[in-house]
Amino acid sequence: MYTKEEIKDRVEMLIDPSVNKSFKETKGIKFLDIDEEKMIVNVLIGLEKLEDDFKRTVTRSLAKLIKLDLGFTGIKAQFELNKKSESILAREVKYIGVASGKGGVGKSTVAANLAYAFKTLGKKVGIIDADIYGSSIPTILDMEVTAPKSTGNEKIIPFEKDGIELISTEFFLAPDKPLMWRGPMLGKMLNHFFYDVVWNEDIEYILVDLPPGTGDVALDIQTLIPQCKMVIVTTPHVSASHVAVKAGFAAEQLKHEILGVVENMSYLNHAGEKINVFGEGGGKIVADKLKSKLLATIPIGQPKNHISIFDSSEEIGIDYLGLANKIIKEY
Ligand SMILES: Nc1ncnc2c1ncn2[C@@H]1O[C@H](COP(=O)(O)OP(=O)(O)OP(=O)(O)O)[C@@H](O)[C@H]1O
Numbered sequence: 595m596y597t598k599e600e601i602k603d604r605v606e607m608l609i610d611p612s613v614n615k616s617f618k619e620t621k622g623i624k625f626l627d628i629d630e631e632k633m634i635v636n637v638l639i640g641l642e643k644l645e646d647d648f649k650r651t652v653t654r655s656l657a658k659l660i661k662l663d664l665g666f667t668g669i670k671a672q673f674e675l676n677k678k679s680e681s682i683l684a685r686e687v688k689y690i691g692v693a694s695g696k697g698g699v700g701k702s703t704v705a706a707n708l709a710y711a712f713k714t715l716g717k718k719v720g721i722i723d724a725d726i727y728g729s730s731i732p733t734i735l736d737m738e739v740t741a742p743k744s745t746g747n748e749k750i751i752p753f754e755k756d757g758i759e760l761i762s763t764e765f766f767l768a769p770d771k772p773l774m775w776r777g778p779m780l781g782k783m784l785n786h787f788f789y790d791v792v793w794n795e796d797i798e799y800i801l802v803d804l805p806p807g808t809g810d811v812a813l814d815i816q817t818l819i820p821q822c823k824m825v826i827v828t829t830p831h832v833s834a835s836h837v838a839v840k841a842g843f844a845a846e847q848l849k850h851e852i853l854g855v856v857e858n859m860s861y862l863n864h865a866g867e868k869i870n871v872f873g874e875g876g877g878k879i880v881a882d883k884l885k886s887k888l889l890a891t892i893p894i895g896q897p898k899n900h901i902s903i904f905d906s907s908e909e910i911g912i913d914y915l916g917l918a919n920k921i922i923k924e925y
Pocket residue numbers: 694696697698699700701702703704725728730805806858859860892893894895896902
């Protein structure tokens with residue numbers, strides 16, 4: 595039995611006849627799934643030019659590959675216009691994925707504060723809340739959740755807070771959501787974030803808040819933005835570091851470069867003393883195991899003026915500026 599990735603690799607070697615380039619080059623494989631019971635491969639293919647002749651040619655080469663070469667019973671192919679060339683994916687944007695093994699270690703908080711730090715350092719930045727089923731960035735940024743607005747040609751206008759653009763599933767689940775965003779869109783949500791959002795032309799960095807652990811979203815990210823570099827967040831506790839290492843290895847397997855490790859909730863500053871509430875050493879362990887470096891240790895604390903964002907006048911805000919500075923130097 596072939597894995598989804600193996601099949602995808604093979605399908606990506608096929609040619610988009612409309613431009614004579616492999617689907618790997620055109621990023622034409624939008625979705626691929628195996629129905630193991632029926633032994634059918636479902637695939638959604640983006641063609642650079644959506645014409646019947648090209649669809650027929652691809653359907654034939656797909657059938658040969660999937661049925662004859664790989665031994666499946668059937669193939670269900672759907673086609674759409676490949677919108678990559680006009681999307682943000684065609685631009686030179688630096689992506690930073692914020693990942694962790696465990697949930698609740700502060701990934702989203704770190705991603706959001708890092709975005710503000712980038713902004714303070716003069717960078718134009720956006721956030722993609724890729725934690726599709728547990729999105730939290732709008733709450734962290736204290737934003738009202740309303741349905742997204744679309745442009746005349748059905749593109750999605752990103753939300754904005756303090757000059758930072760963002761998109762999150764949470765907006766699509768707003769109670770007043772228009773019908774068009776329901777159901778089928780959720781499964782392909784991540785694609786829409788990249789293909790259909792009209793991001794500001796000047797965006798240099800996009801922070802991607804990933805769901806905890808490893809899963810489909812990580813694979814989608816690898817497909818959409820293989821150049822995305824990773825920041826791994828852990829707490830100081832050894833058990834958290836253990837799972838963070840796994841996330842790091844998973845990122846490496848997906849061939850993402852790891853920028854470094856952030857140890858969050860490192861300690862508590864109390865009466866001039868550092869108290870190691872959640873143990874110590876986790877960040878260093880993760881960095882060593884991943885042959886990477888510990889970029890920052892962020893203490894436990896609550897911001898003065900916002901729910902989760904620290905100003906650059908606060909100590910933790912300065913920690914985030916230091917972290918952003920280190921990242922900008924390298925990437
Ligand atoms: N340094 C910190 N000091 C105090 N509280 C923190 C710190 N970092 C994060 N928190 C709090 O911990 C909780 C979890 O943080 P957050 O939602 O950022 O984690 P997460 O890793 O994104 O979680 P999830 O896995 O649910 O996505 C939040 O209530 C957040 O405010």
